[in-house]
Amino acid sequence: APESGAPRRLTGKRILVTAGPTHEPIDPVRYIANRSSGKQGYAIAGALAALGAKVTLVSGPVTLATPPGVTRVDVETAQEMANAVAQALPADAAVMVAAVGDWHVEAAAQKLKKEGGAPPTLHLSENPDILAMLAASPRRPGLVVGFAAETEQVVDHAVAKRTRKGADWIVANDVSGDVMGGEANAIHLVTADGVEHWERLPKEEVARRLAERIADAL
Ligand code: CTP
Ligand code: CA
Numbered sequence: 544a545p546e547s548g549a550p551r552r553l554t555g556k557r558i559l560v561t562a563g564p565t566h567e568p569i570d571p572v573r574y575i576a577n578r579s580s581g582k583q584g585y586a587i588a589g590a591l592a593a594l595g596a597k598v599t600l601v602s603g604p605v606t607l608a609t610p611p612g613v614t615r616v617d618v619e620t621a622q623e624m625a626n627a628v629a630q631a632l633p634a635d636a637a638v639m640v641a642a643v644g645d646w647h648v649e650a651a652a653q654k655l656k657k658e659g660g661a662p663p664t665l666h667l668s669e670n671p672d673i674l675a676m677l678a679a680s681p682r683r684p685g686l687v688v689g690f691a692a693e694t695e696q697v698v699d700h701a702v703a704k705r706t707r708k709g710a711d712w713i714v715a716n717d718v719s720g721d722v723m724g725g726e727a728n729a730i731h732l733v734t735a736d737g738v739e740h741w742e743r744l745p746k747e748e749v750a751r752r753l754a755e756r757i758a759d760a761l
């Protein structure tokens with residue numbers, strides 16, 4: 544490694560990373576969440592910082608330590624994540640790893656009670672698509688990387704998502720097994736040039752390789 548203070552590959556670059564799940568409240572004590580652990584996003588934030596980038600990590604609720612050199616902004620809901628992402632601009636690159644909740648509920652002010660009647664119905668509304676908004680924004684980072692969590696037709700869905708959301712790259716992973724919360728990840732990197740199939744690797748190694756690719760692209 545270079546001696547401390549020496550320029551590294553991403554010195555002077557600002558990079559925004561989102562990670563973790565979101566929590567969408569139902570009432571003061573309940574929420575809708577997902578199985579994201581934040582491990583892959585945190586590893587990516589750490590790998591980018593290790594290359595010298597100034598990293599802002601917008602994180603949903605997770606139990607991980609902040610990687611060295613990373614500035615962390617904690618959020619709970621998708622709407623809060625969207626606001627924090629806007630606040631973190633401008634950036635040279637954005638890596639949107641978070642498993643953003645697709646829907647929210649109009650949260651009840653008081654705890655819902657059984658009260659002996661029918662169970663409550665949750666009325667879901669769609670959350671803002673943070674990645675698509677960022678990619679369409681006048682403050683769009685030069686490189687926008689999205690993730691795609693799929694349980695079937697992984698590559699086809701990821702290729703379609705890249706175009707639909709206006710991302711430069713999509714990192715696709717099959718989350719039908721033990722990926723969410725697990726230690727390893729087999730990804731497909733979808734770019735304008737085509738699709739690369741990476742071998743199954745520890746999330747830390749996926750992060751290091753992706754950080755090097757981002758450094759190549761910047
Ligand atoms: N994403 C986002 N805002 C949302 C939903 C998703 O920014 N409201 C981002 C994720 O961080 C990820 C990418 O979009 O980088 C793809 O997320 P994914 O859940 O795979 O795609 P969706 O567009 O939500 O489609 P679906 O869940 O229906 O497959
Ligand atoms: Ca989704």
